[in-house]
Amino acid sequence: MITNIDILIHQPIHFERGKNYCVEAASGIGKSSLLHFIGGFRTDYEGAITIDGRNIRAFSADEKSALYRTELAYMFQDLRLFPNLTGYENVEIVNQQTHFRKKEYIRALFEQLGIAEKWDQPARLLSWGQQQRVAFIRALCQPCSFLLLDEPVSHLDDENGKIMAEILKKDQAERKYGIIATSLGKTLPIHYNQHVQL
Amino acid sequence: MRLIWKVLRQNISIGQLCGFVLANIIGLTIIVLGLQLYRDIQPIMTDKAGFMKPDYMVVSKNVSTEAALFGEKPSLSMQDIEDIRQQEFVSKVGVFTSARYKVDVTLELNAHLFSTEMFFESVDDAFIDVNSEDWTFDPANELVPIILPRAYLDLYNFGYAPTSSFPAISEGLVNNIIIDLELGDAPHSIQRKGRVVGFSSRLNTILVPQSFMDWSNNLLAPNSQADASSRIIVQVTNPTDERIAAYFEAHDMKVEGDKLDASKAGWFVRLLIVGVMLIGLVICILACYVLILSIFLLMQRNHEAIRNLRAIGYTVRKVSLPYQLIVLITNAVSVLSAMGLLMLVRNFYLNYLTDLAPDYAPASLLIAWLFVIGIGLVLTAINAVLIHRSIKKTC
Incomplete structure (x- = not known):
């Protein structure tokens, strides 16, 4: 289980498990890049990112897979859903690796977020906002120490943003993971322990 | 596996795969037929059939x-x-x-x-x-x-x-x-x-x-x-x-x-068979090149899907597996077809050899079987390694 993420690029940034961080910057400054650097998806930076003291660059391919499966849950800005899979299948393709959530739980989340009717529809037929909610459910359906949310409510109305925040608060209270969320003005309405300005 | 397959099977070109299988069958059949023909005429060339005496x-x-x-x-x-x-x-x-x-x-x-x-x-x-x-x-x-x-x-x-x-x-x-x-x-x-x-x-x-x-x-x-x-x-x-x-x-x-005519003829027959086998090998290598190009093209078209699977925790091995199975199945079909074609052609020429030397006993097929299966396995292994490497680079 990961407890700390330290970043030494231009300025030292320290992320701690169980706490919430909001990364803020103007468009194009590097919020999404920062999240990609943390998971080792990108390595085009100078400096060091360490997870529990170990440089992410030193992780092998299999170690990174294990990291994405059980430690770092991502909700990417570009969502990364599979267009030909249905709403449910897009969640299940993550869940089937660890069998972390039951199908009933997933269905309940679809209903809470108002996309129950999208359960059997291919993702390519969903609006961006609906896809954003599917991607959010998918991120909740894997065990993790940190949940990384890249502009999670950018295409959601305030009501859905609040529902998402409520689900998140409840889930975090049970699982104690840390949240690193980026924001371009519209912020996920949860309590943040620290606002990180890039 | 079902969902991964559903994601990765997109963009598969059945036409390309059929082209590879056909070319590979031709190549493998020529190689294995050359080998078996060589083994089948050896008893005649070395007098085990009582045809060519010391x-x-x-x-x-x-x-x-x-x-x-x-x-x-x-x-x-x-x-x-x-x-x-x-x-x-x-x-x-x-x-x-x-x-x-x-x-x-x-x-x-x-x-x-x-x-x-x-x-x-x-x-x-x-x-x-x-x-x-x-x-x-x-x-x-x-x-x-x-x-x-x-x-x-x-x-x-x-x-x-x-x-x-x-x-x-x-x-x-x-x-x-x-x-x-x-x-x-x-x-x-x-x-x-x-x-x-x-x-x-x-x-x-x-x-x-x-x-x-x-x-x-x-x-x-x-x-x-x-x-x-x-x-x-x-x-x-x-x-x-x-x-x-x-x-x-x-x-x-x-x-x-x-x-010396027999010696020269023997040399010529061996040269001919080696030549035919080399042609078969070249066809096989080209067929495999076509297969790996097809697979790489498929992976290129599915680049986003592969990258996303890796991003949600799927290992290189799991993502590679569907492509490796495609290679395995197409090679298995090629190998089995080549074996079947060999049997057909062999039955045809064995009649002539038996007429030529009544005591003639044909060679066993075991070596030819092992050889063609070996080639199939080597080609599959090479493709599997290349696929694994390519998926590993995708992140």
């Missing part, structure tokens, strides 16, 4: 114009003979012994007297293709058995006799003719009676028993040195061995008659 070859040095002009004798040295004896394709070597004295022959046939000078040679009995109880010599007995080349009898019967109004003579009749022999120079010459006891198809010389040759040389030319052998007879284990023709050519030796 053969005898009479070997001598080539007579060059320069040697003829300067009177050099085209003889084989002891070193030459020993070297030939050491060759793997040689089972026995026999050295001809020449008479070191003059031989005059007189015979009466149909009231005509024939008289001529001639020569004797001898060789170990193991090389003589005439079985006769009379093929012995006793110094106390004045009768000397002689073996003539069958060609001489044919030459007389079909060449000389018809044009000279002489009757044709049979082998049996010749056997009853007694020949007067005068051996050596007067006044030390000795008289003996000669009798033809058989005709040789193998040896183109006038043969007397080795025991007589040793005795007469000792008696009539005790002080003359034995000449170096001008000819030897070699028994080869497999006349189709391509090394035979190559060896004698390299050592400036010639073989009487057309005995």
Whole structure:
């Protein structure tokens, strides 16, 4: 289980498990890049990112897979859903690796977020906002120490943003993971322990 | 696995895969057919079917114009003979012994007297293709058995006799003719009676028993040195061995008659089969190149899906597996089809081989099976590794 993420690029940034961080910057400054650097998806930076003291660059391919499966849950800005899979299948393709959530739980989340009717529809037929909610459910359906949310409510109305925040608060209270969320003005309405300005 | 397959099966081109399978089947069939054909004709080429027997070859040095002009004798040295004896394709070597004295022959046939000078040679009995109880010599007995080349009898019967109004003579009749022999120079010459006891198809010389040759040389030319052998007879284990023709050519030796034809034909058949197998291999390599290009193109089209699967925790092994299964299945189909085609074509040519040599027993298919399965596995493994590497780079 990961407890700390330290970043030494231009300025030292320290992320701690169980706490919430909001990364803020103007468009194009590097919020999404920062999240990609943390998971080792990108390595085009100078400096060091360490997870529990170990440089992410030193992780092998299999170690990174294990990291994405059980430690770092991502909700990417570009969502990364599979267009030909249905709403449910897009969640299940993550869940089937660890069998972390039951199908009933997933269905309940679809209903809470108002996309129950999208359960059997291919993702390519969903609006961006609906896809954003599917991607959010998918991120909740894997065990993790940190949940990384890249502009999670950018295409959601305030009501859905609040529902998402409520689900998140409840889930975090049970699982104690840390949240690193980026924001371009519209912020996920949860309590943040620290606002990180890039 | 079902969901991963659903994600990754997009963009698969059935046409490309069918093209690969077809090309691979052709390539593999040619390779395995070449191999099996080679193995199937081996018993015939190596006499296991009783078709091609160990053969005898009479070997001598080539007579060059320069040697003829300067009177050099085209003889084989002891070193030459020993070297030939050491060759793997040689089972026995026999050295001809020449008479070191003059031989005059007189015979009466149909009231005509024939008289001529001639020569004797001898060789170990193991090389003589005439079985006769009379093929012995006793110094106390004045009768000397002689073996003539069958060609001489044919030459007389079909060449000389018809044009000279002489009757044709049979082998049996010749056997009853007694020949007067005068051996050596007067006044030390000795008289003996000669009798033809058989005709040789193998040896183109006038043969007397080795025991007589040793005795007469000792008696009539005790002080003359034995000449170096001008000819030897070699028994080869497999006349189709391509090394035979190559060896004698390299050592400036010639073989009487057309005995080297089998060796040259054997070499040609092997060359042909290796050539055909190489063509099959090239087709196979090209087919595999097409497959890996198709798979890489497929992975390129599915790049986003692969990247996203990796981003949600799927290992390289799990993402590679569907593509590796495609390769495995297409190669398995190719291998099985090549095996089936081999059986079909083989049944066709085996009929001809059985007609050629009734005792012929075809080679086992096991090696061909193992070979084609081996090729299939190697190609699958190479593709699998390339796929794994490519997926690993996608993140």
